[in-house]
Amino acid sequence: xxxxxxxxxxxxxxxxxxxxxxxxxxxxxxxxxxxxxxxxxxxxxxxxxxxxxxxxxxxxxxxxxxxxxxxxxxxxxxxxxxxxxxxxxxxxxxxxxxxxxxxxxxxxxxxxxxxxxxxxxxxxxxxxxxxxxxxxxxxxxxxxxxxxxxxxxxxxxxxxxxxxxxxxxxxxxxxxxxxxxxxx
Numbered sequence: 695x696x697x698x699x700x701x702x703x704x705x706x707x708x709x710x711x712x713x714x715x716x717x718x719x720x721x722x723x724x725x726x727x728x729x730x731x732x733x734x735x736x737x738x739x740x741x742x743x744x745x746x747x748x749x750x751x752x753x754x755x756x757x758x759x760x761x762x763x764x765x766x767x768x769x770x771x772x773x774x775x776x777x778x779x780x781x782x783x784x785x786x787x788x789x790x791x792x793x794x795x796x797x798x799x800x801x802x803x804x805x806x807x808x809x810x811x812x813x814x815x816x817x818x819x820x821x822x823x824x825x826x827x828x829x830x831x832x833x834x835x836x837x838x839x840x841x842x843x844x845x846x847x848x849x850x851x852x853x854x855x856x857x858x859x860x861x862x863x864x865x866x867x868x869x870x871x872x873x874x875x876x877x878x
Contacts, residue, residue, distance in 0.1 A: 751781060758790060767794040785814035785828070792831065801839055808832040826855040827863060830870065837874055845874045 754777055761770035774791040781787065792807030812828045833848035849871055856867060 751777060751784075755787070755790070758794075762790070762794055762797075767797045770794045771798070783814050783817070785811045785818070785820075788814065789828065789831070792835075796835055801835060804835055805832065805839075808835060822855055822857045823860050823863060826852045826857070826867070827860075829855065830863070830867060833874075834870055837870060837877070840877075842874050842877050845870070849874060 754773060758770040758773040758777070761767070761773065771791065771794050774787055774794060777784070777787045778791065788807045788811040792804045792811060795801075795807060796804035808828065808831050812825070812832065815825050815828055829848045829852035833845045833852060836842070836845035836848060849867065852867055856864065858864065
């Protein structure tokens with residue numbers, strides 16, 4: 695495994711898995727980077743990583759987001775899968791994996807990840823615009839798949855959690871509601 699030194703290549707590929715170079719190459723975290731690579735290759739069980747702090751998880755997530763921002767969703771997916779393995783109830787990881795899967799055309803996986811995202815947000819007691827947005831993502835995907843009844847159900851739930859703080863979110867809700875009603 696090697697990491698290119700160019701910032702254009704922010705990940706290292708190993709055994710078909712993608713690891714953030716910042717984690718793999720960091721002198722401070724060299725031993726951890728090696729361990730993470732071994733986990734990704736299946737050479738070491740995930741439990742060997744032990745607890746990771748939120749800052750480390752955020753750094754890894756930033757690499758997945760960077761990949762998605764340049765259209766490399768296929769490179770972001772394995773990073774997000776490692777994050778989910780490290781912190782399964784984190785709704786943000788499931789949301790981003792759902793977005794990547796949707797953009798790659800894997801709508802069933804995207805729907806499943808959006809559903810986990812919603813479940814984890816509800817379990818954590820989140821309400822308001824964050825949950826509204828999660829339902830909106832799943833409603834939009836259902837509409838894209840032609841499943842207008844599911845989309846309509848999620849839109850109802852999205853409206854229940856809309857607190858009106860986000861004008862862009864309200865506009866998106868309104869447009870999707872019109873599209874769903876027009877298709878029914």
